[in-house]
Amino acid sequence: MDFTQTWLPFLYLYGVGGLAFIFGMLIIIKSRALRLTYALHSKWARVLIFGFIFYASIHALFIFIAVGSK
Amino acid sequence: MNFEVGTQLDKIVILLYFTLVMGFGAYFGKYSKNTTDYFFGGRRFAWWLITISIVATGVGSHSFVKYSTKAYQYGLSSTMTYMNDWFFMPLFMFGWLPIIYYTKVKSIPEYFERRFNTKARYLATLMILLYMIGYIAIQFLTLATALYRIYGIPLMLTVVLIAIATTIYMHFGGQTSVIFTDLIQGFILIFAGLLLFFLGVQFLGNQTGLSGLNAFWTNLTPLQKLPLAHFNHPPDFNFVGIFWQDGIAGSVGFLFLNQGLIMRFMAAKSVNEGRKAAAINVLCVLPISAIVVSNAGWIGRAIANAVPGVLPLDLAANDVFVAVTNIVASPGVFGFIIAALCAALMSTADTLVNASSAVIVNDIYEPLSKKEKSEKQKLEFARLTSIGVKVIAVILVPFFNSFDSIYEAHGWFHSTFTPPLVVGVFLGIFWKRFTTPAVIATFLGGAFLMVLGQIYPELIRPFSHGIELRPGRGYSYIGALYNIFVCAGVGVIVTLFTKPESEKKLNGLTIFDVHKLKEIFKGSAINEEIGEKLVINWKLDDSNSDILRFSKKDMNMMKANPGDLVYIQDSRWWLGGLKSAHSIFGKPHNEDGIVYLNQSHLDHGQFVEGLSLKAEKEM
Numbered sequence: 196m197d198f199t200q201t202w203l204p205f206l207y208l209y210g211v212g213g214l215a216f217i218f219g220m221l222i223i224i225k226s227r228a229l230r231l232t233y234a235l236h237s238k239w240a241r242v243l244i245f246g247f248i249f250y251a252s253i254h255a256l257f258i259f260i261a262v263g264s265k
Numbered sequence: 266m267n268f269e270v271g272t273q274l275d276k277i278v279i280l281l282y283f284t285l286v287m288g289f290g291a292y293f294g295k296y297s298k299n300t301t302d303y304f305f306g307g308r309r310f311a312w313w314l315i316t317i318s319i320v321a322t323g324v325g326s327h328s329f330v331k332y333s334t335k336a337y338q339y340g341l342s343s344t345m346t347y348m349n350d351w352f353f354m355p356l357f358m359f360g361w362l363p364i365i366y367y368t369k370v371k372s373i374p375e376y377f378e379r380r381f382n383t384k385a386r387y388l389a390t391l392m393i394l395l396y397m398i399g400y401i402a403i404q405f406l407t408l409a410t411a412l413y414r415i416y417g418i419p420l421m422l423t424v425v426l427i428a429i430a431t432t433i434y435m436h437f438g439g440q441t442s443v444i445f446t447d448l449i450q451g452f453i454l455i456f457a458g459l460l461l462f463f464l465g466v467q468f469l470g471n472q473t474g475l476s477g478l479n480a481f482w483t484n485l486t487p488l489q490k491l492p493l494a495h496f497n498h499p500p501d502f503n504f505v506g507i508f509w510q511d512g513i514a515g516s517v518g519f520l521f522l523n524q525g526l527i528m529r530f531m532a533a534k535s536v537n538e539g540r541k542a543a544a545i546n547v548l549c550v551l552p553i554s555a556i557v558v559s560n561a562g563w564i565g566r567a568i569a570n571a572v573p574g575v576l577p578l579d580l581a582a583n584d585v586f587v588a589v590t591n592i593v594a595s596p597g598v599f600g601f602i603i604a605a606l607c608a609a610l611m612s613t614a615d616t617l618v619n620a621s622s623a624v625i626v627n628d629i630y631e632p633l634s635k636k637e638k639s640e641k642q643k644l645e646f647a648r649l650t651s652i653g654v655k656v657i658a659v660i661l662v663p664f665f666n667s668f669d670s671i672y673e674a675h676g677w678f679h680s681t682f683t684p685p686l687v688v689g690v691f692l693g694i695f696w697k698r699f700t701t702p703a704v705i706a707t708f709l710g711g712a713f714l715m716v717l718g719q720i721y722p723e724l725i726r727p728f729s730h731g732i733e734l735r736p737g738r739g740y741s742y743i744g745a746l747y748n749i750f751v752c753a754g755v756g757v758i759v760t761l762f763t764k765p766e767s768e769k770k771l772n773g774l775t776i777f778d779v780h781k782l783k784e785i786f787k788g789s790a791i792n793e794e795i796g797e798k799l800v801i802n803w804k805l806d807d808s809n810s811d812i813l814r815f816s817k818k819d820m821n822m823m824k825a826n827p828g829d830l831v832y833i834q835d836s837r838w839w840l841g842g843l844k845s846a847h848s849i850f851g852k853p854h855n856e857d858g859i860v861y862l863n864q865s866h867l868d869h870g871q872f873v874e875g876l877s878l879k880a881e882k883e884m
């Protein structure tokens with residue numbers, strides 16, 4: 196297995212997708228659609244960041260397992 | 266390839282299932298009093314009900330068939346389209362969702378009219394209808410592909426019979442029927458998918474002498490265990506093409522433009538409940554759904570690796586799901602799993618048919634009618650429309666049957682129909698400067714350049730990321746990147762050369778106004794104080810005004826003032842808001858623990874005499 200089968204898709208997914216995610220977070224904060232001073236909104240902001248890390252971790256874990264398997 | 270599948274028992278199980286769902290859907294028709302109830306379910310449901318019904322909508326019968334095919338060919342990477350939807354959640358949950366909920370738009374095209382003009386609305390209507398009706402046709406084709414093998418009825422006749430069956434419960438029920446049948450079907454299809462995985466693993470264990478899961482895992486190659494496909498190879502299944510087609514165009518199309526999904530969120534009792542439904546769906550339910558729809562293919566691949574010859578060598582792409590299920594499931598259980606495929610079809614098709622009717626009634630029938638139509642006339646027209654939509658979908662089935670696989674038909678669909686709408690709605694929401702001439706140019710000029718790309722694939726080559734060009738078939742998935750680029754390019758260039766819209770016209774329609782949408786929705790200053798939720802008894806009064814009257818003490822506990830918005834529901838939580846109503850706090854009285862409501866609230870909420878209600882201040 197080479198890089199184009201393992202980590203390149205991962206880096207592309209979370210690089211380009213990550214840009215879309217960061218753009219989204221910045222615009223909702225800048226436009227005050229998400230107000231971090233509100234307790235409920237602050238909880239939602241944490242959920243949004245957790246979701247990103249959650250999916251990146253699942254994909255990374257499976258790539259590690261596949262690379263290490265026979 | 267021909268193979269025999271199913272027994273008499275399986276046929277009976279499938280027929281029983283159809284009958285049960287049709288009866289269930291027709292029962293909930295009594296909750297559709299007007300077009301708002303018929304299309305939107307009366308904005309009243311709890312997050313968990315919306316979540317489960319979204320599962321059943323997102324997992325169509327095509328999902329079982331198309332993902333099983335790719336899972337069989339490529340392994341775990343078949344899940345990647347279910348695991349790439351989080352990137353746009355911030356924009357959806359805090360941008361688009363509050364906009365559509367609080368501005369009370371009834372359809373996506375209506376948003377285009379408010380944000381731009383009538384011409385933009387009609388162009389959006391045309392594109393959205395093409396998209397949804399085509400999607401319904403794919404659903405019909407998928408289920409017919411499975412059922413005609415079992416019943417031995419010709420494929421097109423099977424398609425017609427399925428269309429008639431879904432019409433029966435849709436006709437009477439509308440959105441409330443859709444949500445409740447989807448609730449039961451959501452559970453059934455998740456259970457059936459996981460059952461299939463369990464049976465498959467057990468079958469592999471019996472065949473290899475290893476423990477089930479071990480037999481499954483060791484009989485997949487390392488390549489088949491990777492969660493993402495090869496970056497740019499082969500042309501019919503590569504990471505980068507599918508990322509742009511599904512992760513970008515598909516995700517934005519699904520979250521921002523799928524009228525069926527939008528209507529689900531509008532049926533939520535509040536924006537926060539909608540956010541909960543969206544988050545739980547993407548974080549928890551989609552990964553489970555990925556296993557549910559793909560596992561027949563993984564099991565099939567492990568069987569083919571471990572015990573060659575059990576599955577036919579010339580197994581056709583679209584037959585993987587049925588063939589694997591037929592091998593691992595016993596008679597009766599096979600019928601149940603195919604019934605789950607029916608569940609998937611019916612729940613996706615009914616949502617899309619209901620959504621298409623909503624678009625036709627709200628964006629064609631009402632605007633073009635010279636006289637104001639009564640609720641009864643609109644409801645009748647909506648029901649007739651749902652039949653018309655199905656007829657057109659049936660006619661389109663042979664076209665989609667001409668693709669190599671349903672996966673490719675669906676991929677072509679996303680990359681062709683969503684980009685102009687994706688660009689139009691995205692720039693409309695997130696860029697105030699985006700103008701009306703620019704959105705028209707995006708639709709027309711963008712579509713023209715997209716057609717050029719189909720005819721001259723060399724135009725797409727700079728975007729291809731090294732994906733091989735298939736002679737005579739062009740670029741499939743990566744075409745989405747070219748299509749988005751040309752549509753966005755046209756939109757941006759025309760915007761820069763045209764006059765910006767006035768601030769007044771844009772009020773409440775872009776993300777920059779989301780913070781003041783609640784006030785626009787309520788029509789007065791909002792009351793954000795957090796109060797208690799009360800369980801309360803009700804009494805009927807003869808008032809005609811849309812107000813609910815609570816005692817002074819109860820209003821203090823809820824931190825409510827006259828004029829604030831209130832939501833009441835039957836206090837039994839498991840009804841999920843089915844029996845509920847929205848209203849306004851009236852002047853208080855002195856009877857603690859009692860709410861006075863009128864006949865209209867009672868009719869809408871279907872409250873039961875002697876049973877208490879739960880009341881909460883909304884804003």
